Amino acid sequence: xxxxxxxxxxxxxxxxxxxxxxxxxxxxxxxxxxxxxxxxxxxxxxxxxxxxxxxxxxxxxxxxxxxxxxxxxxxxxxxxxxxxxxxxxxxxxxxxxxxxxxxxxxxxxxxxxxxxxxxxxxxxxxxxxxxxxxxxxxxxxxxxxxxxxxxxxxxxxxxxxxxxxxxxxxxxxxxxxxxxxxxxxxxxxxxxxxxxxxxxxxxxxxxxxxxxxxxxxxxxxxxxxxxxxxxxxxxxxxxxxxxxxxxxxxxxxxxxxxxxxxxxxxxxxxxxxxxxxxxxxxxxxxxxxxxxxxxxxxxxxxxxxxxxxxxxxxxxxxxxxxxxxxxxxxxxxxxxxxxxxxxxxxxxxxxxxxxxxxxxxxxxxxxxxxxxxxxxxxxxxxxxxxxxxxxxxxxxxxxxxxxxxxxxxxxxxxxxxxxxxxxxxxxxxxxxxxxxxxxxxxxxxxxxxxxxxxxxxxxxxxxxxxxxxxxxxxxxxxxxxxxxxxxxxxxxxxxxxxxxxxxxxxxxxxxxxxxxxxxxxxxxxxxxxxxxxxxx
Amino acid sequence: xxxxxxxxxxxxxxxxxxxxxxxxxxxxxxxxxxxxxxxxxxxxxxxxxxxxxxxxxxxxxxxxxxxxxxxxxxxxxxxxxxxxxxxxxxxxxxxxxxxxxxxxxxxxxxxxxxxxxxxxxxxxxxxxxxxxxxxxxxxxxxxxxxxxxxxxxxxxxxxxxxxxxxxxxxxxxxxxxxxxxxxxxxxxxxxxxxxxxxx
Amino acid sequence: xxxxxxxxxxxxxxxxxxxxxxxxxxxxxxxxxxxxxxxxxxxxxxxxxxxxxxxxxxxxxxxxxxxxxxxxxxxxxxxxxxxxxxxxxxxxxx
Numbered sequence: 001x002x003x004x005x006x007x008x009x010x011x012x013x014x015x016x017x018x019x020x021x022x023x024x025x026x027x028x029x030x031x032x033x034x035x036x037x038x039x040x041x042x043x044x045x046x047x048x049x050x051x052x053x054x055x056x057x058x059x060x061x062x063x064x065x066x067x068x069x070x071x072x073x074x075x076x077x078x079x080x081x082x083x084x085x086x087x088x089x090x091x092x093x094x095x096x097x098x099x100x101x102x103x104x105x106x107x108x109x110x111x112x113x114x115x116x117x118x119x120x121x122x123x124x125x126x127x128x129x130x131x132x133x134x135x136x137x138x139x140x141x142x143x144x145x146x147x148x149x150x151x152x153x154x155x156x157x158x159x160x161x162x163x164x165x166x167x168x169x170x171x172x173x174x175x176x177x178x179x180x181x182x183x184x185x186x187x188x189x190x191x192x193x194x195x196x197x198x199x200x201x202x203x204x205x206x207x208x209x210x211x212x213x214x215x216x217x218x219x220x221x222x223x224x225x226x227x228x229x230x231x232x233x234x235x236x237x238x239x240x241x242x243x244x245x246x247x248x249x250x251x252x253x254x255x256x257x258x259x260x261x262x263x264x265x266x267x268x269x270x271x272x273x274x275x276x277x278x279x280x281x282x283x284x285x286x287x288x289x290x291x292x293x294x295x296x297x298x299x300x301x302x303x304x305x306x307x308x309x310x311x312x313x314x315x316x317x318x319x320x321x322x323x324x325x326x327x328x329x330x331x332x333x334x335x336x337x338x339x340x341x342x343x344x345x346x347x348x349x350x351x352x353x354x355x356x357x358x359x360x361x362x363x364x365x366x367x368x369x370x371x372x373x374x375x376x377x378x379x380x381x382x383x384x385x386x387x388x389x390x391x392x393x394x395x396x397x398x399x400x401x402x403x404x405x406x407x408x409x410x411x412x413x414x415x416x417x418x419x420x421x422x423x424x425x426x427x428x429x430x431x432x433x434x435x436x437x438x439x440x441x442x443x444x445x446x447x448x449x450x451x452x453x454x455x456x457x458x459x460x461x462x463x464x465x466x467x468x469x470x471x472x473x474x475x476x477x478x479x480x481x482x483x484x485x486x487x488x489x490x491x492x493x494x495x496x497x498x499x500x501x502x503x504x505x506x507x508x509x510x511x512x513x514x515x516x517x518x519x520x521x522x523x524x525x526x527x528x529x530x531x532x533x534x535x536x
Numbered sequence: 537x538x539x540x541x542x543x544x545x546x547x548x549x550x551x552x553x554x555x556x557x558x559x560x561x562x563x564x565x566x567x568x569x570x571x572x573x574x575x576x577x578x579x580x581x582x583x584x585x586x587x588x589x590x591x592x593x594x595x596x597x598x599x600x601x602x603x604x605x606x607x608x609x610x611x612x613x614x615x616x617x618x619x620x621x622x623x624x625x626x627x628x629x630x631x632x633x634x635x636x637x638x639x640x641x642x643x644x645x646x647x648x649x650x651x652x653x654x655x656x657x658x659x660x661x662x663x664x665x666x667x668x669x670x671x672x673x674x675x676x677x678x679x680x681x682x683x684x685x686x687x688x689x690x691x692x693x694x695x696x697x698x699x700x701x702x703x704x705x706x707x708x709x710x711x712x713x714x715x716x717x718x719x720x721x722x723x724x725x726x727x728x729x730x731x732x733x734x735x
Numbered sequence: 736x737x738x739x740x741x742x743x744x745x746x747x748x749x750x751x752x753x754x755x756x757x758x759x760x761x762x763x764x765x766x767x768x769x770x771x772x773x774x775x776x777x778x779x780x781x782x783x784x785x786x787x788x789x790x791x792x793x794x795x796x797x798x799x800x801x802x803x804x805x806x807x808x809x810x811x812x813x814x815x816x817x818x819x820x821x822x823x824x825x826x827x828x829x
Contacts, residue, residue, distance in 0.1 A: 113546050183549075184550045184553065187546070188545065214553055215560055216560075218561040218564065219564045221561055222564035223564060225678075226564075226568070229653070235666075236670055237671075237674075243572075243576070243662070243667055245572075245575070247825070255567075255818060303818070306825070314829070315827070317825075317828035318825035548804075556807070556811050559815065563819075566819065567818065567819050570819055570823060571822065574826055597760060600756045603794050604750065604753035608750075610744075611743055611749065715795055718795045721794075722790050725783050728760075729776075729783050730779075733763060734775070734779070
C-alpha cells in the first residue's frame with residue numbers, strides 16, 4: 001500500500017470546537033467537514049418529509065377512485081414532493097454533502113477556497129428550504145402546478161406559488177455559490193504534484209457539476225423572476241392572452257432543469273467510480289475516458305433540454321435536433337458503465353455494503369438509461385409522453401442513480417466521517433429490503449406507462465389496478481428498508497466500533513489521514529507523484 | 537502554499553465565475569428578447585420609437601465614463617495614490633447615481649403616458665408592444681438593480697481604501713469591485729442598441 | 736507575496752479606450768439614422784460587440800491576465816450564443 005501521510009496527535013474535527021458550545025460549534029464553523037455534515041442533516045430531514053409525501057401518493061393510488069385524498073390534495077402532494085425532492089435533496093445532495101466533506105481532502109487541501117462563503121451557502125440553503133416547506137402551510141394552500149411551475153397556470157393559480165418560487169430561486173443561489181467555491185478550489189488549491197489528470201474521479205465529477213451549477217442555475221433564476229413578474233406586475237411574458245408564449249417558458253425552464261439532471265447524476269457517477277475500484281482492488285479502468293466522458297456529459301447535457309418538450313408543439317427542426325443530441329449524450333454515460341464493469345472484471349471483489357449499492361446502482365442506472373432512450377426517440381416519446389413511464393424512468397435515473405450512489409457513499413465514507421464502523425449485517429439487510437421494494441415500486445410504473453396510464457392523476461381506470469397495488473406495496477417495503485438503514489447509521493455513528501484510518505484499503509488521499517480527520521486534514525500538504533487509484 | 541497567505545488569482549477567479557452567472561442571468565432575458573423580437577418585428581420597431589434616444593445615449597456615455605473612472609482608480613491605488621483612487625471611486629458612485637436619476641425620469645415619463653406593465657393602455661396597443669415594454673421595464677429594471685448593488689459594493693471599497701484595508705500591494709478586492717462594475721456597463725452596452733436603436 | 740507582477744494599465748490607455756467607446760456609441764446612434772433596414776440591427780450588435788471586447792480586454796484587463804480567464808470568457812460567450820441559436824431553431828421553423 002502507499003505511504004501514509006504523517007499525522008501528529010491532533011484532535012479530530014469533531015472534537016475541535018473552536019471554543020463554541022452546543023449547536024454553535026456547528027452553525028458557526030467554517031470547517032468544510034462540519035458544513036458537509038450540516039447539509040447531510042438538513043437534507044435527511046427534508047428527505048423524510050419528501051418520502052412521507054411520496055408514500056401518501058402511493059397510498060392514494062393503491063385503489064382506483066378516491067382513497068385517502070382528492071384531486072386537489074393529490075396535485076399539491078406531487079408538486080411539493082417534486083419540489084422538495086429535486087431542489088432540496090437531489091440537487092444539493094452529493095455535491096453539498098460529500099463534495100464539501102471530501103473535495104478538499106481528495107485534492108490535498110485544508111479547506112475550500114472560500115470557507116465563509118461556504119457556510120453562507122448553507123444558510124441560504126436553509127432559508128430557501130424553509131420558504132419551500134412554508135408554502136405547504138401558508139394561506140392559499142400548497143402549490144399545485146407540479147415541480148415544473150409551467151406557465152401560464154403557475155401565475156394563474158391561487159395557491160401559494162410565491163413562497164415556492166422564491167424558495168426555489170433562493171436555493172439556486174446556494175447551488176451557484178457552492179459550485180463557484182468548488183471551481184476555485186479545484187483550480188487553485190490542488191496539492192503540489194496533483195495535476196488535473198492525477199485528480200480522482202469524484203473531484204472531476206464535482207468539477208463538471210460545478211460548471212453546470214454555475215452556468216445553468218441563473219437561467220432558472222431569471223425564469224422564476226419572470227414568473228414572479230407575471231404574478232405581481234402582470235407583465236405578460238408567458239401569457240397567451242397578452243401575446244406571450246408559454247412554450248418559451250418551457251424552453252427557459254428546461255435550459256436549466258435538464259442540465260440539473262446532470263448536477264444530480266454526475267457526482268453520483270463520481271462516487272460510484274470511487275467505490276468500485278476500492279472494492280475490486282483494481283485501478284480504475286480507462287481513467288482518461290471516464291474523465292473525458294464526465295466533461296462530455298456536462299457539455300452536451302447543456303444542449304438537450306428540448307427532449308422534455310417533444311409534444312409541446314415545437315418546430316420539426318428543433319425536435320429533430322434535440323432528439324439527435326439526446327442520443328449523443330447517452331454515449332458518454334454508456335462509456336462510464338463499460339468502464340465500471342471492466343474495472344470489476346478479474347478484480348478480487350469485496351462484497352461490502354458500499355459495493356452492493358454500487359452494483360445495484362449500475363443495474364438500475366442501466367434500466368433508467370435505456371428507458372431514457374425510449375423517451376429520447378421522437379416516435380416512442382409521443383406514445384409514452386406524460387405517462388407513468390416517464391415517472392418510472394425519472395425515478396430509475398434520479399432515485400436509482402443519485403439515491404443509490406448517495407447511500408453507497410454514506411456507507412463508504414461513514415468510517416471517515418464519524419471514525420466508527422456501521423453494522424455490516426444490518427446495512428446489508430437494509431439494502432436488500434430497500435432494493436426489492438425499489439424494484440417493486442418503480443418497475444410497474446414502466447409497464448403502466450406503456451399501457452397508457454397518465455401521470456399526475458389521483459385516479460385511474462380499473463384495468464390498471466393490479467400493477468398499482470404492487471407499486472404501492474413496493475413503496476412500503478422500500479420505506480421499511482430505508483428505516484433500517486437510517487436507524488443503523490444513526491446508532492453506529494454513536495456506538496459503532498472504532499474505525500481504522502483505511503478500513504477498505506482505498507488508495508486516495510482521504511484514506512491516508514486519520515478517521516475522523518483533524519481540523520486541517522493534513523499536517524503538511526502532501527506532494528502527489530503517482531496516478532490515482534494505483535494498487536501495487 | 538496559497539492557503540497560508542491570500543490568493544489573489546483565486547479571488548479574481550471567484551469574481552469572474554460570479555460574473556458568468558450574471559451574464560447567464562441576463563442571457564435568459566436576451567433569449568426571451570430574441571424570440572419575441574423575431575415574432576413581432578414591426579411592433580418592436582414602432583414601440584422602440586417611444587424611447588428617448590438622447591437620454592439613452594447620455595446614460596450610455598455616463599456608464600462608459602464611470603467604467604473608465606473605476607478602472608483608473610485601480611491604476612491609482614497601484615501607484616500608491618490613495619487620494620486619487622478615493623476620488624475616482626467617489627466619481628464612479630456619483631456617475632452611477634446620475635444614471636439612476638436619468639432612468640427615474642425616463643421611467644416616470646413612460647408611466648405618465650400610461651405605459652407600464654399591466655396597464656390598460658398598454659394592453660390595447662397589442663401583443664408586440666406589451667412584450668416590448670414588458671422586456672424594457674424588466675431588463676432595465678434588473679439592470680438598475682445591479683447598479684444599486686454596484687454602488688453599495690463600491691461604497692464598501694471606498695471605506696476599505698480609506699481605512700487602508702486595501703493598499704497598493706493588496707487591492708484585489710477593489711479590482712473585483714471594478715470587475716462587477718464593468719459587468720454592469722457591459723450589459724448596458726447591449727441593452728442600449730437592443731431597445732433604443734431599432735427604429 | 737503576489738505570485739506574479741501585476742500589470743498596471745496607464746491612465747492614457749484607459750482614457751484612450753474611453754474615447755473609442757464614446758465614438759463607437761455615437762456612431763451606432765448615427766447609423767440608425769441611415770436607412771439600413773435589416774442590416775441596422777446587425778450593425779448595432781456588431782458595434783456593441785466591438786465595444787464589449789474593448790471593455791473585456793482593457794477595462795477588465797483580460798488581456799493582461801492568465802490565459803485561463805480568456806478561455807473561460809470565450810467559452811461562456813459561445814455557450815450563450817449556442818443556446819440562443821438552438822432556441823431559435825424552434826421559433827424560426829415553427
